[in-house]
Amino acid sequence: MPRESVLSIADKEAIKIEKLIFHIILTDDINPIFLEEVKITDEQQKFFRDRLADASQGRQFIFTENNSPIKDLAEEIVNASDEDFLRISKDITSRFRTTHTSNMNDGVFIISIASIRTRKLLFLIKLDHKKVYEYKLKNNKALLEEVKNTFSEDKTAIQKVALIDINPNVVWDVLVFDRSCPSGITKFFGNFLSVIPRETESDLTKKAQSCARRWASLNKFEGINEPSAYKNKARSYLTFVDTFNSEQYIEAVIQDSDKEKQEYLRESLRNFMMEDGLYGQIFIPKKDVLTKKECKNIRQTAEGVKIEWEGSLEENNISISDIKDRQGLYKIVIKTSDIKDIQ
Known part of the structure; x- marks a missing residue:
């Protein structure tokens, strides 16, 4: 292929x-x-x-x-x-x-x-x-x-x-x-x-929106945070720039106080973008494709339980562990003041 x-x-x-x-x-x-x-x-x-x-x-x-x-x-x-x-x-x-x-x-x-x-x-x-x-x-x-x-x-x-x-x-x-x-x-x-x-500006905007999340999802073992955090930064970058620039995108998505780790993660994302065909492409982001649906984060557990939210985990009182515990399970904690029975 x-x-x-x-x-x-x-x-x-x-x-x-x-x-x-x-x-x-x-x-x-x-x-x-x-x-x-x-x-x-x-x-x-x-x-x-x-x-x-x-x-x-x-x-x-x-x-x-x-x-x-x-x-x-x-x-x-x-x-x-x-x-x-x-x-x-x-x-x-x-x-x-x-x-x-x-x-x-x-x-x-x-x-x-x-x-x-x-x-x-x-x-x-x-x-x-x-x-x-x-x-x-x-x-x-x-x-x-x-x-x-x-x-x-x-x-x-x-x-x-x-x-x-x-x-x-x-x-x-x-x-x-x-x-x-x-x-x-x-x-x-x-x-x-x-x-x-080969791709329209709308196609490339959607690709850039999802790129950081897909990279983070595939590299959790590298000590990367919950993928939604990188997706939100990518979305923020696309919202405020007039022209997409690969290196500026990488700098906006990867920010870490540990400079050595930051450089390592930036290089990892850069290589992923090259494999993904996004790196080096210059285009004008189409803001209208960054819809509410596009900014929604969805996770599904092995048991079929779905979690949906917008924005950061912290803003929604959600925490998801990056590594499994001794029983081989991830720990998800949701704090809320109310629960509604929808279906």
Whole structure:
């Protein structure tokens, strides 16, 4: 069954560049400047590998049902010979430049085949040129000169990314990051790729609402508190932010006075989100899906007894033990001023 997972930290560290070329895109030229070869040193290989790792997350998209030229070219290029790789890279770059009719900056379009163990991925990255100045000293006076045609380690230079996985082992086809539209994709880039979002903002909001609870439920043995506490923090975060950010979400959900434990739990939740396909996705939370039903906490005992409440355990005078006693039983205590016979 296809997985929802995105690239994990271990995956990013294991990225190996198999092939890489870039072509130059200038604002005033409709035709890209095509390079025939790019030779890179070991140090430069690390630079580009780090840029691929920086770009290896984003919103999940799938190719449209209609004919998608980029999908066809992606399937062709991942196992292409060096000669065919160069030919196809030029075709993809031309399609990108022709589709991009709006404002743009000078830069390069990187096409790279990268492997992660036995998995092959296609990276398409538009990287803007960044102004860099060098200084020369003359009689203790500094003369500044602009250095053009430079690559930058500044992540803001990364403008558009499509990470394409053509294998059917994951439910998504493309991870997209689009700086012009961080929570989705610009019209031209979507048309260029022929993709649509795999999940709506409402889907992702519900997923983020339940993610912390599901993680806590599966990791009770790690000393994690009652899952509803994390669910409430996740809901609070989604209620008050305009744009979902994975690291901010993790910080909001995991707060512990024990800094070592806090970091351990945050790493655990981060890995869970990567497996769940949520990490790295940027979207605008839909507040209207955070309904009363969604915020309700429900637990059922082995005997079939259901407990339902909203808010925190403390607010409802409920306590649920995190570990079993010597008889192998959990202890649930409910204090109340009244009990009504409902059915």
